[in-house]
Amino acid sequence: MLPFFDMPVDWRRFILILAGAVALGFAWNAASGRGIALGQSVLSQAGDELVKAPDAKALLDKGALFLDARPRDFWKLSRIPGSLSLPEEDFDRAFQEVEPRLRRAGTIVVYCSGYGCDASHVVARKLREKGIAAAILDEGLPAWQDAQLPLDSQARP
């Protein structure tokens, strides 16, 4: 062994630091008032209704209306079949275009690009404020594609 690298690391201390810090983290999360609900996506809030991709496909087959909360250019390139564009960033104007269809629709499902994207959550909440119930596609388009579900990728003007 090189005289330099004598590695006098005390592994009990190492484990204690790890365990202590993790315990502090959970305690802070529980008691600080800033904590998050560990059991659900941080993007979700009370009142959000999430629907898994296969269930969403069943709704689509029964005629549910899908809303694409991504920027419109993404919707133009590819989308869940029959979906309308209702971008979060342009909600107020786009909502006026589609409001009559939304008021007539039975079931509505909103999606965006999944993962850190919370546009679908935001759009669903804004719709709720306007008295329109809408479910959110859990994990968004990646989950839809992972489940081998169809996309309409004909370019739209």
Added chain:
Amino acid sequence: MTRLLASPRVQLVLRLLLGAFFVYASLDKIASPAGFARIVYQWQVAGPLPSNLAAVTLPWLELVAGLLLVIGVWRREAALVIALLLVVFLVAAGSVLARGIDVTNCGCFSVAKEAADSGWPPAWTKGVGWFLVVRNLLLLAAALSLAFVKPRAGERRGLPAAEQAGFTPASE
């Protein structure tokens, strides 16, 4: 190089810098667990629930290990905890880069949502990119040297020159 890293003065400076860096890095994340959890999730390394667990615990590992380094208690073990964190961060960053995922705020220091680009600090220091990888490799080198390089005893304890040259006492 190892001679330099074994200098007690160099080790003190590295220890204070590395410790302060990680204490500072932990604060905004501890103040805003939801914001940090969102960023961990955006890395797409873990699903929503593991991301929550990481977001709740990682900043406290940074804070506790950073504080121990700064005050000089259990410093080898604290340096090793930081080295472990850096390895996790590097593997995650490598995965993000390999998959071509665009993470514009790595969540390293601030968890603020995208503000208008202020120009400073430049965007390439905030996202997940090569700057982050190189910085973390340098920090990892510092952490490993603090954990494993034995400080030269002679300068501190006034041991004979023969021991400064590399002869370690039999006991220890």
